[in-house]
Amino acid sequence: MPQRLVLALLAGVLLAMAYEPFAVPVLVPVLVPLAVAAHTLLTRGLGLRRAFAVGLAFGVGFYYVHIYWMTTVALAAWLGLSAVQALFYGLLGSAVALLTRLPAWPLWVGTAWVSMEVWRSGWPFSGMPWGRLGFAVVDTPVAATLPYVGMAGVTFLLALAGAALAAVLVSSGRTRLVALGTLAAVVAAVGAAVALPWSSPATGSVTVAVVQGDVPGPGNDILYDFRQVTENHVQATVDLADDVAAGRAPAPDFVVWPENSTATDPFRDAGTNAGILRATEAIGVPVLVGALVDGPPGAVLNQGIVWDPVTGAGERYTKRHPVAYGEFIPFRGTPLELAFGDLARIQRDMLVGTGKEPLSIAGTEVAGAICFDVAYEDAIYDQVGRGAELLTVQTSNATFIFSDQVDQQFAMTRLRALETGRATVVASTNGVTGVIGADGEVVATAGIQETEVLVEELALHEGLTPAVRMDRFPWQVAVGLTLLTLTASLLPYSRARRTRRLRRSAAGDGRPTHDGGATPPPRRGADAMAEQP
Template structure:
């Protein structure tokens, strides 16, 4: 067992290297193989332990950025995510009894990713296998199979590698006609036909990164100055446009938390936004916190149009538990003093229609929304031509989180076949092409304005059409596989085929 635990530990740590800031994506199948080899051949009652060790070795380093919120929050979140991999260890041990077990194992891996992305408390998608594939041939499969489908191909490559290592005694359990080489080839086959989206038009977008005062890691240190930074940067953009130094954009994108107070209740903030909008003479998509009664707040992207004011709005789908709202507030707020800094709970949005910004249909995602499939896919299926991300990563600006999120955003561009404009308060802001190429990027912890032309597309990729159904199907198939494995285990030895 000690050898298995050591293998699980090494496998989990190596998988961390696949993600930013290292980005050694090629280790993904090897790490999955290590997980499989550490768990197969054990009873499920013991296989959960190497699975848990793998999960601890993977989740705690990967999400170490959460420590800036609090070491207790980091320990709790990483621990919950590690438990899912412990469960996966027991599941893999059972599925190994079935013919074609590498396929069953890959299906189970996706099933667990699907479940942990959905819950508890809204789920946490960080660490999905597909999120480590930017700048690899594997990423070309995303428009066809989506994040869950690519995760399946990567897990299949890893489980097939484990099958190859186990030797002839175990290989006979893989169905006739399937080979490890064929399974590994599945992981790169879609790269032979890269997705090329149709372009229906072009728009010029200005992305404003206003910067955050002080050390840059506290968005609430001086929230009025944060807003003023974005107002002034937009006014300066307007002056450059009038002087002919910059083209006039079709709209301007501000980040999440560009105003941390309700601009409809604060006359000074409202006037500042109006001044900025009038200076550029085009709509500005403002990131604002809007009151919703005495106990709740909304995190919104608001289309602010010259001469009209505030109009169309998108509300963040996935507020962060214990960061933007407190589950079971009556218990936790009385026992963890730091939670007193969150006096109101953020409500979740449900909008599935894209925003209309001066005739352009725009899908919006606010911060962690970009890591979830649901809201983005819904808006694209309903006709969005462009994807924007409004984010406030100031809390994590000195950690690896900002680069990990930007990598996820690049993969969203590839998956959806859309240009993506990203506005962050102080990093990382940028413009990303549908093939994942970074067209323009602002340096973190600076004030910057990016003005770039982007393409529009109304073409919906197969991945967006499939949405979450592949992941959900993997959950159902895994349940069936577990039932079959239990039946095979209980069948008398003489009755086995």
């Protein structure tokens, strides 16, 4: 058992090597299935508790490496969040121990990986999607399958390949042939997607300016001088207007500022409002402003606001996935509230947005996403499915600017562009700001911790990828199958445990002990005499 635990820990670290900052794209399609195969082999054949321990060791090895960047927030945040997420891999270990007792078990292991990722991406509180298998495939051939099967489908393909590899190693005869055939089918699916990449005809184009104003002071504290942050974005937009007037830059159809480009309510703060007005009047086109807007007492909204130079503030997108213990405190006002230390700085809870319609900006239908939203399908799929032709991601990564989080998030954003078939603009306060084509390829990026404006003409698309059309259906199927197969495997597992207990009891006199075994009673009388030589 100790050997299994050590190997599982190392397998988890191996999986972490498939993501930024370690990722080597040519190795990722091998590393991910290998890690899944190791998780499967190390938990297969164990009882539920021992399989949980092995799976937990895998999760510890993976998650403590994968989100080491959380130490920039606090050591306790890294330790606590990683521990919670590792538990899901322990539960997956118990599930795999059961599912590998069924026929065609590589299929059920694949669906179990999807189900586990869906579960931990939404619970507890707002969940934590970081580390989904699909997020590792940027710049690999596997990424070509994203528009066809979506993020859940890519996780399934990778997990299925890993489970099939495990089956090849432990089986023989016809079973091994089936497992080899499954591996070949996954490779063929990836090859088909590479040979026939998803594309849809452009229905027009739009020129977008993306502003990165930079963060003063140390660069990792958006509140260090939040008024200067706003002024940086105002001035960069005014300077862009001067460049357009002088013919040094093309005229944009609209401008995108990042999340927290105004960290105080622009409707209540006169100076902030005047700065936005100065910028929009100078450039003469709408600006998508990232703003914190006061809500009811004790609440705040994180919004992207379309600010027109003539009519002022208009349509808004409100962040759909605020971060627990970062943007709101769960159980506020109850005995379960945790608001001590750095958490005491969170005085107001961020409300959850519910909007599904895209924003209309200068005649273009635009899907909004704010920072953490990009790790989830729902908000993006909802808007793209309702006509969005372009995707914008407003983010404030200042807290993590000296960590690998910014690269991991940018990789996710590139995958979302490919998955939805939409060109994407990313506006960050000080990095990574960039423009991404509908094929997921990077068109332009701004320098880290610099004031810079990117102006690019981007194609607009209306065609829906199969992934968007299927919406939540793939993971709903995976969850349903996992529940069914776990139920099917639990019944014989329970019967087998009862049978083992009965056999142990039969070895004695049937008198059970406190630990479920049987202790033979002392022999007396005729029985004792009968045993004498």
